[in-house]
Amino acid sequence: MASLPPANDSPSVDPTAKVAPDLATLRHRLASGTGRRFWRSLEDLAESDDFRRFVEAEFPAALELSETSRRNFLRLMAAPMMLGGLAACGDMPDEKALPYINQPEILVPGKALYFATATLFEGYAQPVLAETHVGRPTKLEGNPDHPMAGAGTTDAFAQAAVLELYDPDRSRAITFLGRIATWDAFQGVTVGLRDRLRENKGGDLRILIDTVTSPTLRRQLDDLRAAFPQARLHHFEPVGAALRHQGTLRAFGRPLDVHYRLENAAVIVSLEDDIFGPGPSQVRHAAQWSQRRRDHQQDGDLTRLHVAESTPTLTGALAGTTLNAASQRMPVLLANLAGSLGVGEGNTAEAALTQGEQAWVRTAAGELAAHRGIGLLALGAHLPADAQALAHRVNHALGNAGVTVVYSEPVGLAATDEASALLALAEAMAAGEVETLVVLGANPVYTAPADLDFANRMDRVSLRIHAGLYYDETASHCHWHIPLTHPLESWSDARAVDGTASMLQPTVKPLFGGKSVHEVVATLLGQLNATAYDLLRETWDACLGGDEKAWRQVLNDGFVADSVAQTEAPAPQGAAAEVSLAIGVPASGEASGLEAIFRPDPCVWDGRFSNLAWLQELPKPLTKLTWDNVLAISARLAEGLDLGAGDEAELTVKGRSVRGPVWILPGQAERTITVFLGYGRSRAGRVGDGAGFNGYAVRTSAEPWAVPGAALRRTGKRLRLATTQNHATMDGGDFVRTMSVTEARAAHPDEPLAPTFYPQWEYPKYAWAMSIDLDLCIGCNACVVACQAENNIPVVGKEQVEAGREMHWIRVDRYYEGGLDRPDRTLFQPLPCMHCEQAPCEVGCPVNATVHGPEGLNQMVYNRCVGTRTCASYCPYKVRRFNFFEYAATDSPLLQAQRNPNVTVRARGVMEKCTYCVQRISAARIEAQKEGRPIRDGEVVTACQSACPTQAIVFGNQADPDSGVSRRQQSPRQYTLLRELNTRPRTTYQARILDKASDGEA
Amino acid sequence: MPQADNPRALLLEFATGDDLLAAAGRVREAGYRQLDAFSPFPLEGLAETIGDKATRIPWFALIGGAAGALGGLFMQWYANVVSYPLNIGGRPLASWPAFILPAFELAVLGAVLAAVMGMLIENGLPRLHHPVFEAERFGCASDDRFFLWIASSDPHLSYPAGRAVLDDLGAVAIHEVPA
């Protein structure tokens, strides 16, 4: 259903009519669940006056629409009511919609349909299977068939994409000068525009766009260049990896993408490269790394990780040895490293290093030298191009290139020539050379470096057109704003980080009738009637030779087979000597004052996710903060400036200053201040507006990543920060167990269960259990958001989090070991419900609202709960969550549309907790029963498990000795949390193996 | 001594409890049977003296208590083992130690209710209207005076001998309770 083409499809082109059956057959095995709950809630909804009022209040656009189309919109909202699936066909003007009523083999009422599509992150495709219930996408899973490593799993951002789809704050109407306009009106404008541009060959036309990987869009942009040769395309990604291309340009003479092959790397030396941190490649890297780790956990030949970083990262948390040094020290360290490996000069610079630095460099160099061909020297994408180039040379010299690191033509647009930079555009605008500016997706008014004074310069442009998902800061500075469709509601294509072309197909009709970016560009080209679908077909018919069958296959798979980028390992050009490291940074920061570095926020990235409450409330992996960004500083610096966590401070960089709360981050380089970007937005929406402070305000185009000579001043004000973990150490407990490689081999699982007075309850058939391997957990939070999406977990807001009332069913605990300045270890522990066989909570409940099931589940029955909170008080793991207020019901109807129809929405005064995704267990049980067979191992996959990029979480039937979870439990590293309480949890852990380098065996 | 036509009973008023006790003893020896005595507070042995038989309240209480205890235990056993057996924290279905407390409470309730009910029934309370209230001095019975009641129907009243006994009981006054 949902994959129907938009309304204005010409009858001749009707792909899904033919595609659908294939989809149906392909997805049948995946299909599960029931839409019933939705069907009802929305039925009531659509009837209620509240909903009508909501529509009026929330959808001025909808009001603008003609009466009929508005009714259609309402009907769309009420989709689940009409199981025929009419809704998904939306306001099809003609009878063509009706045949879809009787296609039950596609849409079985109450059964989920899965579509292979993709969401976008920094322009890169994140392949997903979208679970839809009667035309409503509710949950995204990875696409296991997709060739990219880890494509079967997702990161937190991909999980939240479905929330973005329903975000009520997305822009809902084309506007001209802030007033609602029509598509026709806009097209009218473009006609005149085109005439002028044809005369001056587009000399005064500038297009600003963020990362583009879409083959179709690139084709369109080429057409645009062809049509208007003088027109200039600018390309800006506030975080991005632009310098990588500069680096390869220096090293190999052309811009290339750098692809790691961590599954081959026995040693990784990273200089500020947050390999496992959030970003387009996180899932891929995590999958590669964990693949090798899983293979070698037994023999102990684990990848060793040496990290030098100025601010703690998830990569540093995994490392055996970490060196905390100012970001600007990295080139020097690199030079020494390279030098001691015989690449380039610079071994002379050894003197310039501190004791600690020398030691670390020696270790790192030694390791790399000892592992030629299976080592990897990774350099942060933000470090200077020269340094990048040198790193490539090192990898090449050590024979790592081609094995642990390979190169390919840029998957996105190459960002190398100065002319296409944002700076050039800003200057052009200042010089008044720009008549027309088209901003596609990007939000430069918010993200552009402060020194460009972008907003003011932009206002000089006489025609400003913005197309985006939100009416954001940039939109508010433009004459025209065109709402773009969300990836989940539009036809498009994009490449994944590995270059694989992935297909985006609509899972629902555009909620706000937006336009696809393709349609916008097409309009500029004068193709007024082209639909995204046409343009897509145009691109791919060319590649697939118009083969309908092949095209259908692509839609089924969600990607184009064998379209992965061709990788190579070119030889560096010129001699190493040519590389100059014109960076002189004194060993200790004193002379240069403080260093300010800029990093994307791990949860809202560069600000594009600011309005997604799930991500706002997602505890940041290391700080466990929510709803805010901070100035991260070292404990030493804090002492020096008499600052405590939460104190407001003023950061001054190059004459610009910004105020924000400081946070003491263990492992932060002494004199480095980390500014997290992505906050302090003014037009993000109701969720994101006003949260945190705007780090871009002190960022400069010259030094976008690290600036010396920063100053920090205490303002004396205290700001309220909401963190979900107040205590950072284990206080002598062994909640997260660690063992050296040798111990791990020698170790034996926990001794058998302690004796008990209670009878032995038998779980002969199914005994559900979960096993979490802490040796694989990188603390990425994907499980947390996946759980939130699957289980309708409400967002409670900053104040409630501050009060200690966050609702996440699975939390990732973070513990430090060692000193505050440089913790020896940062440990993560995902903590869902333990499903204890002798559960203290159940005994406390006076009304049988939490009881034990015959399959060992600790059942929580919301509708029986009276809210005494005894269970939660008795719970030794504190995994139970309580609805102190009416959290869920207050969501807007649109957000409610995202909810999983198979999970009850909890009311005020009710306890809730992890259920092991019982709705999935039930679905599997019912299917199995109908087919008269037992539930197969791996048939039930919990949401957290399916999201986990390293497969740290395994769920299954421990009564079956061959099940994955049973085998996991045989691990010598197996242990039970708080075993001494004899609660007999079903959720168990495997101890983390410490990097050899850190347990004295190196 | 005022003589009303056939009063319902004679009410002898005494100043102290001891006088009443003594008098009650004497009258009883004299063969009077239809007696009752009233005092502002309990007097040890008064009831026995005027020949009230022992109360059955302890039995009521015992039965009530037993019913409460057994009923409580049965209810909990039935609920957990028969009606809706559920695995609660791996505990046995019939967790007797846990059932004790509610059962005990119910036992106490049963016993108390039974005892009180028994007392009220045996005493024939509540009874708002009673002939003895006719006697105008009777108001003091709840304050500082002690009374001996002799029903007119008691045969001994008609014998002069019996009548004589009353005169030197040390009664402060003798009242007649009108019919």
Add this chain to the structure above:
Amino acid sequence: MAQIFSPGADIWLRVAMIAVASVVVGLLLVGGGVVRSDYMTRQNVVREQPVPFSHQHHVAGLGLDCRYCHTSVEQSATAGFPPTHTCMTCHSQIWTDAPVLEPVRQSLATGTPLRWTWVNKLPQFVYFNHSIHVSKGVGCVTCHGQVDTMPLMRRGQPLLMQWCLDCHRNPAPNLRPREAVFDMTWTPPADREAFGKALVERYHIDVGNLTHCYICHR
């Protein structure tokens, strides 16, 4: 002192005491009754519908199979409401201008769905799955009553948790052969108990584990 109360007072007091007691008991009894009454359970209450659809006519009269309209009953949790198109498959041919069918034609014309009123509606926290019941041999009639005798649709059973549990505790008496699930007229053989037990065996019904909370609640 004089009597405070007349001789009658005691009667009144006792009457009052009895009255109070009986009122209290009465209220409890009535309350218990109301909760179980048709008024609360909506059992046998005919609901207002956009179209006076007669199951009696279509099922008993025309002999339509349940699945003709409730298509997904065997595969999905929900039995499914017939899309307008299903109605029109016949009614585009017959009764084409019957006024009662105007809403159906309207729905088809305007593309707005018919808004049927739910008759057998369970609370949102109850997750009933038609397909599993059907495949285990629970007949439509068992829960929906003899719809073939209902000119207008009404609830055939109270649908109280108690009622669900009765069957989940001892399904045997309510089972029938799979092939008879949609049969309105099927009558059990003489030895109902043994017959049901046999079906429990044949369909591998996990009696004893059907009453735990997560079977129906999540």
Add this chain to the structure above:
Amino acid sequence: MADERAINPQAPAQTVPLQPYASVSDQIAMIPLHYPLRRRWLIGLGISALFTGLLVVAIGYLFYAGVGIWGINSPVFWGLAIANYVWWIGLGNAGTLISALLLLLSQQWRNSLNRFAEAMTLFAVFCAALFPIIHLGRPWFFYWLLPYPNVMALWPQFRSPLVWDVFANVIYLLVSIIFFYIGLIPDLATVRDKARGRVGQVFFGVLSLGWRGSAAHWQRWRRTYRFCAALAVPLVVSVHSGVAMLFSVGQLAGWQTTIFPPYFVMGAMFSGFGVVAMIAVVLRSTFRLDSLVTIRHLDLLGKVLLASGLMTSYGYIMDAFTAWYSGDPFERATLFDRFGGAYAWSYWAAVILNFVVIQGLWFGAVRRDPMWLFFIGASVMIGMWFERYMLVVTTLYHDFLPSSWGWYVATFWDWALLAGTIGLFFFLFLLFVRFLPMISIFEVKEVLREERVEARHAPSR
């Protein structure tokens, strides 16, 4: 005061100074009939009515908004509401216990105290009974905790201490009311007979059920009364043991100790005696009942207070000792946290107010000085509240996993409930002193009679 101390030497010989029965009746029974201190009473009633109003508002808003208006959170899922509950139910234990226990031990001196002690119990238990209901997330389903035939075919979970508490509290309240009323009947008859106005006569006439004080009545009445007493004593013990198990059934460090039930029962008696002492002092000075509630009573109360206080202190010591001796790291962590952690103030407040202060009671002079006794009683009452607070919060806010450690700060609405219930308590108590005989008339007379007998047999001094 001074003159009392002067006559003090003979006081211990007789609990109540010799006086005619009538004077007892008059002193006590006249208070309900034509109340002496109307203005003061009205003012007091007004103030307590205000606080009761606050209670109504607090509960109203609570039901409207949800328990989120309190300071509770994860991990401190229980806060002031539970602390208040335990505190109130504790106070509610003393009355019945004093009355019943001392009756069984035939301690005549009880007879001047038991009436208002029992009343105090009733009202305290009533306040306590509010909390288990209003602290529910969904209070409108409170009846799910009771066993009754329902269409869901479900039962309460009888292994849960909360269900035990429901049984214990409801039944304790019932039994206390019955015990109180049975003891009241003869006095109601006295008031009835003293009453001159028709209204008073009817009101007390009906309440007294037509009590005539006949020998048989008395005999059966006394049997029943002693019976109830004998049952009430273990009941009281069971009630507070149940409350203690509300905590000790959980596996949390600082809760799961076997000493909790006796420890709680002692604490309950202790706090109760404190309050009884306070009330006794206030009533006797307000209503000039020096001849009924004598210095000797205060002296005895002081001794009982000291004794129960020391038993409670023993509970403190053993609780700490077992925690330390267990060697269990979590138990110890909780213990030391109570000593020096964020909520140490609540621990030390409890220790000082409940242990240090009462040491003054070793001295007769202090026991016999109403002021001193009053203040010590107050100190105990407050100290016990701190203890409840400490027990609830310090265990919860730091449990096993440091990652889930939290904190607790009570909000205005938490405090509003405490203030409100105190207001409600005084409201009810004022009604009691206004409309019912606040001291047991006939039982005091009993005492007098025995003293007369003694006086007659013993050579008069």
